[in-house]
Amino acid sequence: MFGFWKTWKALEARGIMGINRRNADYVLKYNKRSLYPIVDDKIITKERAIAAGIHVPELYGVISTEKEIDNLTEIIGGRSDFVIKPAQGAGGDGIIVIADRFEGRYRTVSGKIISHEEIEHHVSSILTGLYSLGGHRDRALVEYRVIPDQIFKSISYEGVPDIRIIVLMGYPVMAMLRLPTRQSGGKANLHQGAIGVGVDLATGLTLRGTWLNNIITKHPDTTNAVDGVQLPYWDGFMKLAAGCYELCGLGYIGVDMVLDQEKGPLILELNARPGLNIQIANDCGLTLRTHAVEARLEDLKARGVVETVEERMAFVQEMFGHIPAVEG
Secondary structure, three states, X not given: OHHHHHHHHHHHHOOOOOHHHHHHHHHHHHOOHHHHHHHHOHHHHHHHHHHOOOOOOOEEEEEOOOHHHHHHHHHHOOOOOEEEEEOOEOOOOOOEEEEEEEOOEEEEOOOOEEOHHHHHHHHHHHHHOOOEHHHOOOOEEEEOOOOEOHHHOXXXXXXXXXXXXXXXXXXXXXXXXXXXXXXXXXXXOHHHOOEEEEEOOOOOXXXXXXXXXXXXXXXXXXXXXXXOOEOOOHHHHHHHHHHHHHHHOOOEEEEEEEEEXXXXXXXXXXXXXXXXXXXXXXXXXXXXXXXXXXXXXXXXHHHOOOOOHHHHHHHHHHXXXXXXXXXX
């Protein structure tokens, strides 16, 4: 018992945030329950983002009832690639990614051949709430398939890598690149076996990686180094993440973004209860950073000052950057 207490005090001294602190001090404190639908429903998130001029994967159509499944052929049209996902899904469950057509059927990114009838059956399962939060009835989205930027080709296995940035009251506090693996089935989900790689807030340079709660430096499938990779458009990602506070009104969120090879940075979804493994990937506790932001907010409030997105970015990049930003 003493050993456990000693270990916990050591973690606490490093600012490691546990799930109870996250829930009590941040999720409950900064996230109004009435605003959860904005982030829990991908359709609502997408609509709000589009209205705010924020780039998201194009929405081809929405299926809300069993009768509307008949519209699937029309929604897909002549497209050879697309994504079908539940509006209220979590953890990547229920997502089908179609990469091509084959002899009247469809080929998924993993190479599996499925029929149109199988896709219709999957959509029906989505509507019943099989993949939704709480098992409630859901809607199915048909949208643009993101084509990952070539920079990820050597450090990702199939699927689409994404970037998670945790944001407190509009201030990005920690970032992580999530890389699909063979074990994760091409999904960027850490619990299913994807890799989490810390990212320097100041420069967008990748740090070390964590895979199945172990520290790694190379991707298990490609064997290429996951650290030292310069993510392009980094300030663009930071600006998108910081602006999501105004977009949804929630004070503590995880912003998930992707880098499309043609369309650039796109917001994929928002999360009101972001996980804590990001701390392992960054070798840093979230609490140290959130306390610094809260102190900043108190100071600004006392002076009657509200910072812009650009000012919030500048503060966190100077305060939390591992590596000095390169001028020019």
